[in-house]
Structures are given as C-alpha cells and as structure tokens.
Amino acid sequence: MRKFLLFLFIPITLQAQLSNLESDMIIISCEQLLADYAIYRDHLDADSFANTFSVDGELILGSGSYKGRDAIRTNITSRPAPGVAHMVLLMSSKITPQSMNEAFGISYAVILNGNRPVLKGDSPIRMKGITSAVEYHTHFINTEEGWKIARIELRSMVRGPGLAD
Helix, strand or coil: CHHHHHHHHHHHHHHCCHHHHHHHHHHHHHHHHHHHHHHHHCCCCHHHHHCCEEEEEEEEEEEEEEEEHHHHHHHCCCCCCCCCEEEEEEEEEEEEECCCCEEEEEEEEHHHHHCCCCCCCCCCCCCCCEEEEEEEEEEEEECCCCCEEEEEEEEEECCCCCCCC
C-alpha cells in the first residue's frame, strides 16, 4: 500500500515526459495554428478564424474579451465589409509543450492597419509607420478536433503612428 501511495504523489511531469518527436510535433501544430489565426483574421474569414479556437476558447483584445466560437465569429462579422487592409505579421514564437494535451506560447507580431481595403488592381497603401507591436500570450489545448487555441491575449507593447498617407 505504501508503494502505491508514494506513486500517487510523484509529480505528473515525472510520470510521463514528452519525447523530442512529440514535443516537436506539438510545436509545429501550434505554430501552424498561429499562422492560420493571423491569415484568417486578416482575410475576415470569420468561420475559419473562430475554428482556430476551442469551442469555449477566449480571445482577449484591447477592445474586450470574446468567449466561445460564436462571440469570436461575431467579432469578425461585425466589422465593415470589405474590411480595411489589416495584417498580423507574426515574428518569433516560443511554444512550450506541457503535455500531449496542453502547451503555452508567447509570440511577437507587428500589426499594420490601412485606411481602406486593397482590392485587385489597387496600389498598395502608403503608411507612416506601424500600428503596433504586440505580444500574443496563448494557451493551446489538444481537442477531438486537434490542437486549438483555448485562450489568446494580445498585449500591445509599442504603439506607432500607423497612419496611411
């Protein structure tokens, strides 16, 4: 009985560590998820954007918090269409797998916002600077649908003029 009880008190991290291959696969999956997040956001693809989140996932922006896929989808569909040019330029990401079902990440991004849509044949928007440089703090979980964002929080680090000429 004592051996059994001793086993129960061993920290979970000592019971099952990830192999290098498992850790690498989680990192790749989470990095791809962040790329999908950015592209779907920029293209105002509300359904695909919302589906990068878990069913009860949370998006935290300076403008507020959106919990659940329906609220996250509404955050995109409530924007004017066609939307003004918007780009999330992901830079560096550090993904730290915790288990086969959970990981955390910090990512840097530069955000650019234009003053109009850029349609086929349009000239590029001239900018006076970046809109902002941000950190994304992300909690990832492995669901029946695969890896999803459980929570992502955007924290502005630098604000620029970000104004179009």
